[in-house]
Amino acid sequence: MTDPVRLTAELVRCPSVTPEEGGALVLLEEQLTDAGFECTRVDRGGIANLFARWGEQGHVQTFGFNGHTDVVPVGDAAAWTKPPFGAEIHDGILYGRGATDMKSGVAAFAAAAIDFVRDTPPDGAVILAITGDEEADALDGTTALLDYMDQANERMSVCLVGEPTCPNHMGEMIKIGRRGSMTAWFTITGVQGHSAYPHRAKNPLPAMARLMDRLASHELDQGTDHFDASTLAVVTIDASNPATNVIPAQCSATVNIRFNDTHTGASLSDWLRSEAARVAEEFDVEADVRIKISGESFLTPPGALSDLVAKAVEAETGVSPELSTTGGTSDARFIKSHCPVVEFGLVGRTMHQVDESVEVAQIEQLKAIYMRILADYFA
Structure with a gap:
């Protein structure tokens, strides 16, 4: 044997x-x-x-x-x-x-x-x-x-x-x-400026904070017969800004989603992009989204x-x-x-x-x- x-x-x-x-x-x-x-x-x-x-x-x-x-x-x-x-x-x-x-x-x-x-x-x-x-x-x-x-x-x-x-x-x-798995990388670009004169800058950080809050607080679903509820985790937010008197021009963040058969990678990608576009318009900044679907x-x-x-x-x-x-x-x-x-x-x-x-x-x-x-x- x-x-x-x-x-x-x-x-x-x-x-x-x-x-x-x-x-x-x-x-x-x-x-x-x-x-x-x-x-x-x-x-x-x-x-x-x-x-x-x-x-x-x-x-x-x-x-x-x-x-x-x-x-x-x-x-x-x-x-x-x-x-x-x-x-x-x-x-x-x-x-x-x-x-x-x-x-x-x-x-x-x-x-x-x-x-x-x-x-x-x-x-x-x-x-x-x-x-x-x-x-x-x-x-x-x-x-x-x-x-x-x-x-x-x-x-x-x-x-x-x-x-x-x-x-x-x-x-x-x-x-x-x-469950399916996907990761999304967000970059929000504004205008750099002096923190004493915020009206002369376009701060990407409040926009990113609003976007991450919207994504993280949204209930994707309540689960299905064979799957638990889908989850979204914010895994990093970074502006790489060591200065306290500078409003940075750019901020990035990453989220990871584990999703059940209520969704597809494509449907979630559309939702992520629409939320990013909504925040970009609200804060008058630019938002870029890159997505990788690891599996459905x-x-x-x-x-x-x-x-x-x-x-x-x-x-x-x-x-x-x-x-x-x-x-x-x-x-x-x-x-x-x-x-x-x-x-x-x-x-x-x-x-x-x-x-x-x-x-x-x-x-x-x-x-x-x-x-x-x-x-x-x-x-």
Whole structure:
């Protein structure tokens, strides 16, 4: 049997800080090829990605896994009590950058897929789509894999993303959707002047304060059946003005919005621009708005896929998982246009932290859950 703990440790020892491959995908490709998977590197834009398929191409019934081997930077290495890439195990806990997010998840589904196709070859195909670009801009990661699949006539019938999904204990949460995410940068330009003669200037600061207040105090919605209420956070306001006797010519601010399926990125962009134009006219200043939509909200309605995963989770953990759309973004936001997708993984309490770690027992349990999902899907 393929040991997911050993594989997790081997992956953690690969220093794959985005965009470095670090040897992680090379290691996975070797193991998957030995197990009979047909592997293809789908590198793009300096990012390493791996596509692996066991079974016939274009088969009607194809189960897919998605995950990433890139990790965030270590940060202050001196603050770590264990080597960030040492994969040391102490008292049943494996330490290292990526131990939680999400080399353990990749190791668990790779080990499950290898053992499943060896022991009970299914009447169908199993696909693993693993990227090295999830923690950064995600421009050349899972999107590159999906582009390759479209061109190569490859398709997943359903997909499970192995991100950490459980807040506190194993089995408590499955993600069936995610909120959308977008950021807007505002610049208001007035006329610089002496603070003793404000009538000779056009102060951008009161205009920006009014705009930020309008945006922050506006209720976007009250939530939907599967989503919490959308949120807008003002994350910075800056005039870069050290002088107390000068009215600056320019002020900038940034907001971040996490939105549910009441909205689209386009509809919120229109609202932000209209509010900025309204304030600019009111204060006789100029307003510029730049917007980046990181992902739209999406939902895989409760049904066959979530039932399949929930049944396996409960069978292995004794916990009936909650179906949730909470949290940040994930690569599921790209996959949702390709096929139905849900997310399930282990407890994510330490992800991105100093001394990131995972319980060894959770890795083994996660592999067992993935094995059961595959067995039930192809039954």
